[in-house]
Amino acid sequence: MRKTSLLVLSILTAASLLLSACGSAATEEPAASASQASASDNLSGTITVSGAFALYPMMTVWADEFTKLHPNVQFDVQGGGAGKGMTDTLAGAVDIGMISRSIKPEEEAKGAFWVPVAKDAVFPLVSESNPALADLKAKGISQDMFKKIFITGEVKTWGDVVGKPEVKDEIHVYTRSDSAGAADQWSLYSGGKVQADIQGIGVNGEPALVDTVAKDPDGIGFSNLNSVFDITSGKLVSGVVVPPIDINGNGKADPNEYYQTKDEAVKVIADGTYPSPPARFENLATKGKPAGLTLAFIQWILNDGQKLLNQAGYVPLTADQQAEALAKLK
Amino acid sequence: MNSEDQVLTSETSMHTEGRRTNRPSSAGRRLQQDRAARRAFSVMTFVPLFLIVVIAIALIVRSWPIIQAGHSISETIFGVIWKPEAGSFGFWPFIMGTVWVTVVGVLLAVPPCLLVALYLGEYAHATTRSVAKPILDLLAAIPPVVYGVWGLLAIVPFVQKFAAPLSKRYLGTIPMFQVRQPTGFTILAGGIVLAVMIAPLIISVVYEILAAVPNDLRHASLAVGATRWQTIRSVVLPRVLPGIVAAVVLGASRALGETIAVMMVVGNVPKVPTSIFDAAYPLPALIANNYGDMMSIPLYDAALLSAALVLLLVILFFNVLSTLVLQRVLRRKW
Amino acid sequence: MRKNRWERRHLVETFVKFFMMASFVVVAAALGLILWTVIARGLPSLTWSMITQTPKGGYYMGKEGGVLNAIIGSLYLATGATILALIFGLPIALHLNTYLGNSSWGEYVRLSLDVLWGIPSIVYGAFGFALMLSLGMRASLLAGIIVLALLELPVMVRAMDEVIRLMPKELEQAAFALGSTKFEVAVRVVTRQMLPGIVTAVLLAFGRGIGDAAVVLFTAGYTDRITTSLMRPTASLPLAVFFQLATPYKEVQERGYASALILTIIVLIISLGSRWISGRLNRYTVK
Numbered sequence: 045m046r047k048t049s050l051l052v053l054s055i056l057t058a059a060s061l062l063l064s065a066c067g068s069a070a071t072e073e074p075a076a077s078a079s080q081a082s083a084s085d086n087l088s089g090t091i092t093v094s095g096a097f098a099l100y101p102m103m104t105v106w107a108d109e110f111t112k113l114h115p116n117v118q119f120d121v122q123g124g125g126a127g128k129g130m131t132d133t134l135a136g137a138v139d140i141g142m143i144s145r146s147i148k149p150e151e152e153a154k155g156a157f158w159v160p161v162a163k164d165a166v167f168p169l170v171s172e173s174n175p176a177l178a179d180l181k182a183k184g185i186s187q188d189m190f191k192k193i194f195i196t197g198e199v200k201t202w203g204d205v206v207g208k209p210e211v212k213d214e215i216h217v218y219t220r221s222d223s224a225g226a227a228d229q230w231s232l233y234s235g236g237k238v239q240a241d242i243q244g245i246g247v248n249g250e251p252a253l254v255d256t257v258a259k260d261p262d263g264i265g266f267s268n269l270n271s272v273f274d275i276t277s278g279k280l281v282s283g284v285v286v287p288p289i290d291i292n293g294n295g296k297a298d299p300n301e302y303y304q305t306k307d308e309a310v311k312v313i314a315d316g317t318y319p320s321p322p323a324r325f326e327n328l329a330t331k332g333k334p335a336g337l338t339l340a341f342i343q344w345i346l347n348d349g350q351k352l353l354n355q356a357g358y359v360p361l362t363a364d365q366q367a368e369a370l371a372k373l374k
Numbered sequence: 375m376n377s378e379d380q381v382l383t384s385e386t387s388m389h390t391e392g393r394r395t396n397r398p399s400s401a402g403r404r405l406q407q408d409r410a411a412r413r414a415f416s417v418m419t420f421v422p423l424f425l426i427v428v429i430a431i432a433l434i435v436r437s438w439p440i441i442q443a444g445h446s447i448s449e450t451i452f453g454v455i456w457k458p459e460a461g462s463f464g465f466w467p468f469i470m471g472t473v474w475v476t477v478v479g480v481l482l483a484v485p486p487c488l489l490v491a492l493y494l495g496e497y498a499h500a501t502t503r504s505v506a507k508p509i510l511d512l513l514a515a516i517p518p519v520v521y522g523v524w525g526l527l528a529i530v531p532f533v534q535k536f537a538a539p540l541s542k543r544y545l546g547t548i549p550m551f552q553v554r555q556p557t558g559f560t561i562l563a564g565g566i567v568l569a570v571m572i573a574p575l576i577i578s579v580v581y582e583i584l585a586a587v588p589n590d591l592r593h594a595s596l597a598v599g600a601t602r603w604q605t606i607r608s609v610v611l612p613r614v615l616p617g618i619v620a621a622v623v624l625g626a627s628r629a630l631g632e633t634i635a636v637m638m639v640v641g642n643v644p645k646v647p648t649s650i651f652d653a654a655y656p657l658p659a660l661i662a663n664n665y666g667d668m669m670s671i672p673l674y675d676a677a678l679l680s681a682a683l684v685l686l687l688v689i690l691f692f693n694v695l696s697t698l699v700l701q702r703v704l705r706r707k708w
Numbered sequence: 709m710r711k712n713r714w715e716r717r718h719l720v721e722t723f724v725k726f727f728m729m730a731s732f733v734v735v736a737a738a739l740g741l742i743l744w745t746v747i748a749r750g751l752p753s754l755t756w757s758m759i760t761q762t763p764k765g766g767y768y769m770g771k772e773g774g775v776l777n778a779i780i781g782s783l784y785l786a787t788g789a790t791i792l793a794l795i796f797g798l799p800i801a802l803h804l805n806t807y808l809g810n811s812s813w814g815e816y817v818r819l820s821l822d823v824l825w826g827i828p829s830i831v832y833g834a835f836g837f838a839l840m841l842s843l844g845m846r847a848s849l850l851a852g853i854i855v856l857a858l859l860e861l862p863v864m865v866r867a868m869d870e871v872i873r874l875m876p877k878e879l880e881q882a883a884f885a886l887g888s889t890k891f892e893v894a895v896r897v898v899t900r901q902m903l904p905g906i907v908t909a910v911l912l913a914f915g916r917g918i919g920d921a922a923v924v925l926f927t928a929g930y931t932d933r934i935t936t937s938l939m940r941p942t943a944s945l946p947l948a949v950f951f952q953l954a955t956p957y958k959e960v961q962e963r964g965y966a967s968a969l970i971l972t973i974i975v976l977i978i979s980l981g982s983r984w985i986s987g988r989l990n991r992y993t994v995k
Contacts, residue, residue, distance in 0.1 A: 101768040101955070104932060108765020120931045120941065123951065125666035135669070137846055216556075221643040221655075223667055240457060245555055246653075248642035248663075251956045252559070260556045271956035275769055281956075356769060408889035415803035418796050422820040422865075425858065429827070429835045436838040486731035493728035506732070508983070513739050515912075515979045516972065517919025519946040523968040524742045526953070527749055570738045577735070603721040624826070631828020634921045634946070638953070658830045662922060665837075675841075682834035686827065693826040697819060 088116030089337045095122075095129020095142030098164060098225060098268060099326050102356050103142055106349050110341060117337065126225060130156065133329050139338045141329040144225040157333050159369040160325035161345050163359035165313045166226045166233075167272050167303070167322070169254065169284045173261040175213045177285065179206035184288035184297035187319075191235035193217060193264065194242050202262065218256055218265035221246025225324070230266045232321040258283025266322075269313075270357045273306035280304060291319060306357060313359045326358070339373065346370050430686060437680030440673055450680065456644050458667075463677040465684070470646045471561075471654030475636060476629045478565025478650055479572065484622055487573050491580035496592075496606055514574040522638035525567040530639050533566075534558030538651055553651045559641035562650045567635050572625040579624060579700065583617035584610065586704050617703035620696035627692035631685060633658035657681050743972070750969030753962040759970065763932045768952075770959035775967050778948035780934050782971075784849060785944055786918035789856035793864050793913055796857075798906070801868035802894040805875070818869070824862035832859045833926035840927065850938040852928030856917045864913035871905025872898060879994060901993050904986030911982035915975050921946035945971040 093103055100123045107119035124132075129141030134154050147158045168190070174180065183206055185193075192199040194217060203211030219242040220227040227239035236242060247253040250271045257265040258281070274281055286309075288297035300317055303309040312318040334342055346369050350360040361369065440450065445463060453464020494506055538553045538560075545551040587610050595605040611618075633656075641653020642663060661678050668675040758774040767773035804814055836855035845851055875898055883893045899906065921944075929941025930951070945967060952964030 097954070101766070104763065104768055105765040118933065120933065122930050122941065123666075127667035127670035128665075131669035221641075221653075222663060238459070246643040246645075247557070248559070248653075249954060251954070251961075252557070254956065256557050263556075267956075275957060356766070404889050404892065408891040411799075411891040411894075412803075415799040419800045419803045419817055421796060421800070422817060422824055422862065426820055426823060426827075429831065432835050432838045432842075433831075436841070486734055489724075489728045489731040490735055493725075493732055497725065497728065502732075506736075509736050509739050512976070512979055513735075513742075515915050515919075515975050516742060517921075517946060517975060519919065519921050519949050520746060520968050520972050520975075521742070523749075523949065523953070523965060524745050527965070528741065528745045570742075573735055573738070601717050601721040603724045604717055627826055628828075631826075631830060633828065633830040634950070638950075658828065658922075661830055661834060662925060665925060679834055679838055682831050686831045689826060689828065689831075690823060693823045694819070697822040697826075701815070701819070701822075 086116075087114040087337060087340060090118045090120060091140065091338060091341055092120045092138040093122070093140045093142060094124050094132045094138045095140075095329075096126040096144035096225065096326070097123045098126075098144040098270075099142035099162070099328075101270075102162065102326075102353065102358055105352055105356055106341075106345055109349070109352060110344060113344075117341075125223070127223070130329060133331055136331060139330065140334075140342070143327045143329050145228065145324065145327075147327060147329060151329075155331050156329050157331070158327045158329040159342060159346070159372055160327050160361060160365065161342075161349075161369070162326040162353055163313055163323060163361065164326050165269050165309070165318055165320075165323035165359070166229045166266050167269065167286045167309065168230075168289065169257045169265045169267060169272065170287050171257055171259070171261045171263050172283050172285055174202065174285070175261060176202040176206045176208065176211050179208065180287045181285075181302065182297060183207075183295060184290035184301055186290040186293055186295075187233065187235075190233070190289075194219075194230070194234045194244065195236045197243050213262045216260055216263045217242070217244030218247050218253055218260075218263055219244035220250070220253060221248045224250070226250065226266060226268050226322075229322040229324050233319060254281060254284060269306070269309060269359070273309065273357065275357050278306035289319075291317065310354070310359050314362065334373070343370065343373060346373075426690070430683070430690075433679055433683040433686060437676050437683050439676040440680055443673055450677075451684070454646065458664075458671045458674045458677065461673065463673070465657070465681060467644045467646045468655050468657045468660050468681070469684075471640075471644075472630060472656040472658070474561050474647045474650070474654055475564040475568060475640060475656055476626055478561055479568030479629045480622065480626045482565055483569035483572050483576060483625060487576040487625075488580060488618070490573075491577045491584060492606060494577070495581050495584035496602060496610070510574040510577060513570070518571070518632060518634040521567055521571055521635040525563060525635060525639035529563045529566050530558035532558065533560050533563045533651075537562060541651060550649055551651065552649045554649065555641075555651070555653060557641070557653075559639060559653050560651045561640060561647055561654045564636045564640035564654070564656075565650070567639055568629045568632060571632060571635060572628050575628055576621050576625040579621040580614075580618060583614045583621065583700075583703055587613055614703065616699050620699035620703070623692050623696040624700070627689045627696070630692070631658060631689055633662050637662060657685050661685075746965070746969050746972050749962075750965040750967075750972075753966035754969055755966075758963065758966055762934060767932070768955055768957070768960055770957050775943075775945070775948050775963075775970065777932055777934050777943040778945045778967065779970065781849075781928070781931075781942035782918050782945040782974075784935065784942060785852050785856055785924065785928060786914050788849070788853035789860050789917045790864075790910060790914045792853060792857035793860040793917075794910060797861055797864040797868065797909075797913075798899075801865050801872055802898060804865075804869055805872045806890050806894045806898070821862045821865055821869075825866055829859055829920050829922040833923040836923065837926040846939075847927060847929030847941045848939045849928060849935050849942040852924050852942065852944075853938075855923050855927045856920065859920060859923055860913040860917045863916050864909050867909030867912050868902075868906055871902050871909065874905075875902060876994075903992060904989040907989060908982045908986050911978050911985075915978045918978075919946060919971065919975060921950060945974075 103121050107121055111117055111119065126143045126145055129143055130151055132138040133141035134156060143158065147156050170180065185205065189199065189205060193215060199205055200215060201211065202213045202215055203209045220239065224239065227242060231237065231239050231241050247256050250267050253265050254267050254271050257263040272281060272284065272286060273279065286303050288302040290297065291301055292298065300312055313323050328342060330338060346366050350366065353360040440463065441447065450463055450465055452466050453462065454466050455462040455464045456467060494503055534557060541551045542553045591609055592605055595609045636656055637659040640656065640659065642655050642659055643653040644655045647654045661681055664678060668678055757772065759779065760776055761774035762777040763773035764771060804817060832855055836851060840851055879897055879901060880893055883897045924944045924947055928944060930943050930947055931941045935942035949964050949967045949971065952960050952967060955961065
């Protein structure tokens with residue numbers, strides 16, 4: 045009896061030890077190869093991060109690259125939402141909070157210090173099979189029209205949007221039912237104040253919202269840059285189209301108002317053509333001014349780390365914005 | 375083997391009349407061991423009793439701030455508006471969401487499960503039963519997350535492409551079956567997943583109940599010429615009816631609390647549902663989804679923990695009731 | 709006997725029997741469908757690197773890495789919790805049967821165990837979280853282990869209790885007749901005789917612990933590394949599945965399905981393995 049249970053126990057233990065050995069071997073490799081770099085490097089310690097899912101994938105990229113440069117630094121990165129990030133930061137539970145919105149005055153009063161590290165934007169979406177698509181592409185949708193669709197609900201059919209009353213298809217407005225920075229931003233742009241001002245059918249989660257609009261020819265919605273354009277190919281996710289936004293209000297869709305690839309979109313965000321909101325800064329928050337290891341990491345993000353943003357589908361800060369942020373850190 | 379031999383030798387040496395053993399303390403030591411163990415074990419045994427109380431108290435303490443801040447209990451339970459940033463914590467949409475999903479799940483599960491339990495208990499060969507047991511055990515062992523994945527991959531598309539269009543065509547006028555949103559993330563999807571999740575529980579409990587009915591009754595009925603089904607219907611079922619009701623209630627309380635699987639398919643839209651093709655937001659999903667934001671908005675954590683408290687109290691009530699009934703049905707030979 | 713086989717009641721009988729068998733087929737088919745869906749969708753993305761690597765930078769955007777952190781994390785969590793639950797659970801089960809028997813205290817304890825069993829894991833998670841807040845603890849492996857142990861305890865004791873009740877009385881009485889104390893009978897005779905059942909109960913509890921998401925969501929946090937300390941957060945498979953499915957990148961979603969498959973395989977191994985082990989252990993019992 046004892047022998048069998050001992051056997052089973054030892055197999056389980058051996059298996060888990062083996063697996064963790066594999067795992068640590070896998071994480072050991074980059075350390076071994078990077079040890080040639082910087083013999084004088086003395087950055088070490090652990091940086092804990094939590095917060096917005098919007099920044100989460102990017103943070104893991106930054107963490108990985110930083111560890112390659114400074115092998116003695118370890119990272120613990122968690123998601124949980126911007127709210128959790130702020131709470132954890134103010135409570136001292138993490139070193140850095142990822143905040144995908146602007147910092148509120150109450151939070152600053154509690155000691156929140158922040159810098160922007162990337163730019164992101166929310167885009168409107170309609171289905172590929174939208175009945176008025178051709179006209180939409182030609183004319184674009186103005187900010188005022190967005191207000192009438194999303195906030196007040198005055199405009200109810202696609203015909204009214206493009207000025208062709210014979211198109212009687214009803215507009216189905218979709219928004220986020222979970223608490224989302226993207227919804228807040230879109231509401232601000234459309235003339236509301238908070239996410240709840242958007243009148244629409246709530247869908248939970250960004251992938252689901254994009255999917256729903258793709259499947260509903262009469263649907264209209266919104267989502268972040270990374271959900272609209274495929275990360276590797278840069279093309280539009282299948283089934284959806286970004287209707288041109290009539291930014292200058294001239295009643296037609298100019299070339300810089302219509303985006304079919306990620307590069308086009310990123311360009312207008314970076315040069316400021318795309319309105320803000322719904323473009324926004326992604327921020328990192330710390331309790332009080334950061335120092336030591338945390339400061340070094342954030343400074344690196346504002347310098348070399350910016351180069352990694354593009355391939356990840358985020359928009360880097362302009363040189364001015366970078367300088368401003370670095371100055372703030374001093 | 376060795377330990378048993380040791381017991382024998384020290385015991386026999388103790389019981390030999392008049393003979394002093396050279397280790398008189400061995401018996402005393404063992405008795406001490408026994409007493410110490412008994413004390414330790416009995417303390418441990420009352421842990422379960424205390425645990426329920428401790429859980430309830432912890433949740434009450436943490437939800438108290440909401441009452442302190444002036445929200446009355448009825449305002450919180452029956453309130454329809456859920457806007458935590460504005461300080462409105464109305465649970466009613468979530469309570470209704472839970473009720474709808476649970477009812478659909480139970481309604482879908484009970485008839486087939488009763489039939490399966492009856493089949494296994496009254497008709498099946500031993501081989502069928504020995505095949506059924508592993509199947510039911512496996513179904514019960516599958517983690518909720520995996521049920522959720524299955525729901526996402528198989529059930530949500532099924533509702534979207536099959537059930538909803540069918541309902542639109544044939545049942546379009548009945549309010550309960552109206553289709554108002556194009557996705558498959560619906561109460562129906564949640565109900566189907568729940569039904570499969572609670573099936574092993576209901577089947578095994580009902581099976582146990584049936585097994586507790588003495589065979590003599592069945593034989594007597596069959597002897598006078600009744601068919602098996604007549605026997606079941608007129609002799610067995612009436613005796614076990616309270617047990618079956620208890621099994622259903624147990625299944626319902628399990629469905630009430632299931633979080634992850636339902637959350638992945640039910641849509642999570644905080645509105646009071648009016649059709650099984652609406653999305654809903656059950657109470658457990660509310661707690662799990664908003665865990666991250668809990669600490670950043672005032673009173674949010676108290677609100678969510680009070681939701682957990684409500685859930686606990688309802689489930690406790692159902693559970694205690696059905697367990698008491700089942701204990702009586704299963705332990706006494708009628 | 710069956711004078712007229714078209715007599716109404718015989719027809720009803722056949723009718724009912726048909727529905728019963730159909731229901732049985734439906735239930736069995738549900739299991740098949742679940743396994744088939746998870747395997748079909750998860751297998752293509754189940755690569756060797758998924759099992760042997762932790763997430764590298766960019767993993768959540770489709771780049772390299774795997775879920776080793778979650779696999780090891782889940783194993784640590786479930787093993788720790790099961791051991792902790794066993795330390796309390798076995799004595800409780802033994803005590804119920806040797807000392808309390810069918811007394812009313814025994815009934816109360818059994819009732820509370822059944823009730824604890826019925827409490828959903830989200831409530832355990834919320835309770836754990838409330839406790840952590842009050843104690844100022846952060847999300848960590850230890851917190852996850854403790855609350856999971858609370859979750860597993862009723863499952864384990866309930867299953868052990870069912871088994872220990874079936875203990876043949878003659879064995880116990882023989883041991884008592886030879887002068888054993890109750891403690892010795894419990895530890896040396898009952899445990900050995902009921903070992904297959906006890907092992908099954910332990911593995912059942914393990915399976916429940918490893919698959920649970922609601923508890924670890926609140927108590928264990930998440931991380932991309934393999935945890936090396938009890939006081940740090942740890943990843944877990946159910947949460948790994950959940951988070952990967954929530955991203956907008958198709959590749960990562962597919963990997964979520966693969967992670968679900970990994971979890972399913974682990975649970976299957978445990979479920980089938982427990983049958984095999986109790987089969988083997990039966991050789992040490994007295995028939």
